[in-house]
Amino acid sequence: MSTNLSLFTASALGGATALILALVIARRRASNSGSLPYPPGPKPLPVIGNVLHISLTEPWLAYTAWKKIYGDLIRVRLMGQEFVIINSEKTARALLDHRSAIYSDRPVLSTRKFFGIEWLTVLLHYGAELRSHRKLFHHALQAESSIGQREIYLHRARSLLASLLHDPEGFEAHIRSFVAAIIMGITYGYEVQPENDPYVSAVLELNGILTKGLTPEKSAILLAFPFLARIPTWFPGASFQREALHSRQLAQRVLNAPFEFTKSQIEAGIAPQSLVFDCLTQMDEDNHEDQEFAIKATAATVFIAGFETSTSLLHGFILAMILYPRVQAKAQAEIDTVVDSTRLPTFEDRPSLPYVEAILREILRWMPSLPLAVPHATSDDDVFEGYFIPKGACVTLNLWAINRDEEKYTDPDEFRPERHFAPDGSLLSDLISDNVAFGLGRRICPGRFAAESILWAGIVSILATLRIEKAQGIDGHDINVKKQFTTGFSIRCLPFRCAVVGRSAQKEKLVREYLDS
Numbered sequence: 001m002s003t004n005l006s007l008f009t010a011s012a013l014g015g016a017t018a019l020i021l022a023l024v025i026a027r028r029r030a031s032n033s034g035s036l037p038y039p040p041g042p043k044p045l046p047v048i049g050n051v052l053h054i055s056l057t058e059p060w061l062a063y064t065a066w067k068k069i070y071g072d073l074i075r076v077r078l079m080g081q082e083f084v085i086i087n088s089e090k091t092a093r094a095l096l097d098h099r100s101a102i103y104s105d106r107p108v109l110s111t112r113k114f115f116g117i118e119w120l121t122v123l124l125h126y127g128a129e130l131r132s133h134r135k136l137f138h139h140a141l142q143a144e145s146s147i148g149q150r151e152i153y154l155h156r157a158r159s160l161l162a163s164l165l166h167d168p169e170g171f172e173a174h175i176r177s178f179v180a181a182i183i184m185g186i187t188y189g190y191e192v193q194p195e196n197d198p199y200v201s202a203v204l205e206l207n208g209i210l211t212k213g214l215t216p217e218k219s220a221i222l223l224a225f226p227f228l229a230r231i232p233t234w235f236p237g238a239s240f241q242r243e244a245l246h247s248r249q250l251a252q253r254v255l256n257a258p259f260e261f262t263k264s265q266i267e268a269g270i271a272p273q274s275l276v277f278d279c280l281t282q283m284d285e286d287n288h289e290d291q292e293f294a295i296k297a298t299a300a301t302v303f304i305a306g307f308e309t310s311t312s313l314l315h316g317f318i319l320a321m322i323l324y325p326r327v328q329a330k331a332q333a334e335i336d337t338v339v340d341s342t343r344l345p346t347f348e349d350r351p352s353l354p355y356v357e358a359i360l361r362e363i364l365r366w367m368p369s370l371p372l373a374v375p376h377a378t379s380d381d382d383v384f385e386g387y388f389i390p391k392g393a394c395v396t397l398n399l400w401a402i403n404r405d406e407e408k409y410t411d412p413d414e415f416r417p418e419r420h421f422a423p424d425g426s427l428l429s430d431l432i433s434d435n436v437a438f439g440l441g442r443r444i445c446p447g448r449f450a451a452e453s454i455l456w457a458g459i460v461s462i463l464a465t466l467r468i469e470k471a472q473g474i475d476g477h478d479i480n481v482k483k484q485f486t487t488g489f490s491i492r493c494l495p496f497r498c499a500v501v502g503r504s505a506q507k508e509k510l511v512r513e514y515l516d517s
């Protein structure tokens with residue numbers, strides 16, 4: 001909130017800029033729209049557009065409320081930037097998938113450079129650099145690679161069980177370590193330290209800043225008032241600038257430090273296989289410098305993009321298990337019929353566990369870690385169902401609204417895995433890797449296969465061996481928990497407490513035996 005205030009205080013100084021901007025916008029609109037209307041939406045005010053109509057930290061709430069008034073495709077204007085909000089999966093697929101030639105760019109995020117992450121794949125414009133990154137991702141994260149990495153996921157999941165049994169109160173940190181160990185292992189061949197790992201701490205801190213500062217809505221303000229980026233960090237109220245400076249320093253650390261670690265391991269001949277190892281040892285003869293930078297940026301993106309989203313969903317899973325003990329018990333009963341008491345679950349059991357599968361789908365729906373996904377941008381003018389969508393528009397996939405579509409999901413706030421089954425009792429056939437939670441079209445999440453396997457390994461291992469319950473206060477009463485999220489570009493549950501207990505002495509013994517073996 002203080003960021004908003006400092007932004008707006010400074011914004012007030014920008015009258016002259018605003019006037020020039022208004023003229024530019026008016027000229028641009030006159031030349032672009034022809035006679036076709038923009039999609040419907042709340043009437044923008046002169047110059048500032050709809051800035052006062054939304055919350056800059058939770059814009060999806062207004063976008064979702066407007067769905068009832070304006071429908072599946074909404075036009076919003078924030079300062080000089082045109083936004084098109086997509087509120088239904090059908091319209092999202094029609095535009096982002098079927099017209100991907102036009103809808104695969106990213107908006108001009110002025111905050112990209114300001115926060116020092118202009119190299120982040122997620123934010124690259126559509127072009128040669130992005131294609132080179134996506135080629136590297138494809139090589140390391142395609143569905144087949146994820147199958148090969150399943151043993152690592154299960155091994156890490158079983159270590160997570162031991163940490164949860166040993167220190168239930170620290171469950172948030174243990175889940176973060178679980179995800180970090182997998183991602184740092186497959187990306188850099190690096191073994192994370194159990195506590196205060198320097199690379200993990202840097203990413204955590206960087207993600208914290210980016211989550212608050214990187215929304216396209218804030219970027220639109222910075223784009224309209226570029227002088228804000230040049231206010232010195234010592235200026236009163238310049239907290240935004242100070243955070244950005246810190247972000248630039250952290251981003252350099254995240255980009256370089258683990259990469260240099262792997263390089264030195266390769267030079268010493270002791271590097272295990274990893275994304276960076278494979279890519280560096282398979283480089284072409286030419287342009288070593290450019291190739292190395294692409295590998296470095298791709299690897300750092302894996303950590304930034306994969307870490308926050310996956311941990312957020314697993315925290316959401318723990319919350320759901322406390323709030324819905326019936327679901328937990330039903331999943332455990334299913335697992336017990338498939339996995340006998342002499343072993344722990346493996347990926348071979350997955351097809352026999354449809355209810356666990358439905359829980360995974362329901363987590364992706366109930367807990368949208370990226371409520372507005374990652375914005376796309378149009379690289380050309382377009383016309384859709386009679387509405388004009390200009391080149392350069394920021395096209396926002398409102399997952400918050402899509403996941404709460406009451407026509408598809410009755411009582412959408414309820415966590416109900418049963419909604420993913422057909423009336424005949426069979427699991428619906430949609431693939432998790434096609435889930436709209438991973439975005440659409442040419443920018444679809446390249447980490448979705450890895451993410452799916454990481455989440456499944458964590459969820460099934462916890463359900464098979466542990467019971468998640470409400471924690472008890474010192475008075476012996478249960479501590480109630482609520483579904484409440486943080487705000488920003490990506491969201492997670494607000495901190496809550498829980499108790500974790502082994503489901504039986506035999507199951508605890510299985511975990512210990514596995515880790516001792």
Ligand code: HEM
Pocket residue numbers: 121122123124134137141301302303305306307309310313369370373374375376437438439440441442443444445446447448450451452
């Ligand atoms: C369950 C966890 C995850 C969710 C919900 C998620 C979701 C998303 C979404 C919505 C996008 C934007 C897609 C679009 O623009 O249409 C995206 C992009 C991306 N994700 Fe994920 N993701 C997850 C995990 C991961 C993991 C584990 C990795 C890496 C291993 C990863 C790497 C990326 C990258 C590199 C992009 C940018 C692609 C581009 O801009 O071309 N994600 N993700």
